[in-house]
Amino acid sequence: MTSRPPRPRDRGIPEATVARLPVYLRALQALQDRGILTVSSEALATAAGVNSAKLRKDLSHLGSYGTRGVGYEVEYLVYQISRELGLTQDWAVAIVGIGNLGRALANYGGFGSRGFRIAALLDADPGVVGQSVASIQVRHIDSLEEVVRSRGVSIGVIATPAASAQGVASRFVEAGVTSILNFAPVVLNVPDGVDVRKVDLSIELQILAFHAQRRADGDGRDARAAGLELT
Amino acid sequence: MTSRPPRPRDRGIPEATVARLPVYLRALQALQDRGILTVSSEALATAAGVNSAKLRKDLSHLGSYGTRGVGYEVEYLVYQISRELGLTQDWAVAIVGIGNLGRALANYGGFGSRGFRIAALLDADPGVVGQSVASIQVRHIDSLEEVVRSRGVSIGVIATPAASAQGVASRFVEAGVTSILNFAPVVLNVPDGVDVRKVDLSIELQILAFHAQRRADGDGRDARAAGLELT
DNA sequence: ACGCGCTTGTGAAAGCGCGCACAAAGTGGG
């Protein structure tokens, strides 16, 4: 739709690379904690569980931050990746649906450490509203628009039952939230320009089951399909 | 590798297709609940949030189950996909680490409905062991091997802190579990033949942040990069 | 019986991502 040829700027980092940057970042921070100052692509790739050429190509998209013959300076790379991912600013997150999963998310300490701050918890159940979860008062879903505006919420997390998810998503969008993380097992319908990511545990299990079944079938008929037989 | 002629259906289903089959399955079951008997690729694709040509190609990997001019019979397709994914048998799942997340998973009702049965809960904390979560007694991690054997566990879920995850994974593998779903933010090291899938909420948020920042940058300097400005 | 409209199944092309392999660039020792 928008013109592609007349856009010489190469701001486009491949999606696959973006998905791996957080993994590199975590590995780098682990190295930093151990007092390590520089790291080679080979070592970092091993820590991140990827091929070293892929790692180098990924990093090359952010610029040339390595030194040939030496490697990458850990601290500088942490900063560059953080900046590229937008983690140098802090992001206000609102969680809707404070049930089993919503509570676990609210109580999870690992978010705040990376620039994400839980700014609000919302639920529709009068029995839940008013409760204090992880030192945050749960507010009623009707105040979503007000909360988004007043707290500057830019990321919405949906942890409601599937039936309510689309409604919540629409309200998020209307309130101006353009980034949504959805845990409900439904396909959300949102306008262009709104970014939705889905986490679906059930799908992950089904994919595991598929491969497990295939291994089992193969063992029966084909015998040497996989290098199993551990112990 | 294996002979082509004596194998009517090609056993190799592309990975990308496998990842989408559960989505189709869920959409089909929603249609089934509404009493709909047949569906076109176009309608099902919309419900699943994909391109219709992609859906048809995906389904063609399982065989020719559609009728030209009509579409697909919902019930038959549900059966075929379920069978292909291995959901016609039931899978015993063990969850290790009964903290915030482990409890949410244990209390989640959506697993049982698709062939997955929570067979055991395990933890290392003496204060947690013995507790009853979702009507299941939490057992000590030391009994992992025994539990895996006696309950026929084939899928292991890791919801422990990152520091313990590799150890738990190794014990799962040694006990014969070849499918692992990992929620801890670490790269697990396992032998060939063991299938590990990772769910990392923190990474999802970081990817959202990246795109959100890019949109914000574009709006400031470039103005018409995305079709935002809702309402 | 036949033709019309609808929908599937699939070639073909384009796009994207991965990993090999190597030249370029830097380091350190002599």
Next chain:
DNA sequence: CCCACTTTGTGCGCGCTTTCACAAGCGCGT
């Protein structure tokens, strides 16, 4: 100063994935 060694950055080919486009197939109405 030079040479041997290390490690980055990337050109290139390959295979997987997506999408287009259309012939073949099916049902229905006449």
